[in-house]
Amino acid sequence: MAFFLISGILYSHSFYEGTLDMGERVTADEIGMTEQTGIPVESVLGKVNINMATAAELDTLSGIGEGRAADIITYREENGDFSRIEDIMKVSGIGEKTFEEIKEYITVGE
Incomplete structure (x- = not known):
């Protein structure tokens, strides 16, 4: 489930903020994960x-x-x-x- 959650977040980020290149590092703050979902970053991103x-x-x-x-x-x-x-x-x-x-x-x- 975490894969789909992070995939959706990264997709929405790339859709609204520009595309991400493969291998580009994205922090949780850059995609607003902690603020928007309330899910601890470490449990989703590793x-x-x-x-x-x-x-x-x-x-x-x-x-x-x-x-x-x-x-x-x-x-x-x-x-x-x-x-x-x-x-x-x-x-x-x-x-x-x-x-x-x-x-x-x-x-x-x-």
Whole structure:
């Protein structure tokens, strides 16, 4: 079902805002997914890559606001990529409770 939902959203976006090229990256904010559907981005688009995500993408995670998203990006810039998802707890302010809430929705890439 998620495939059809995202296909419809991408189609409507390309119809109203111009066409998308194959492989072009589209963020949830660009297509208004979080505002229009109320469905968590990570449940429709897949996991958020904490090594590549923008502040807006990180902000879609439960318990991660604008400030914490900025902290994640700063940590990443100063220390390099996260090796495993548990490493996000090295960011000040992200403890076990927050990690438990987001661990199913994040990845460090493949």
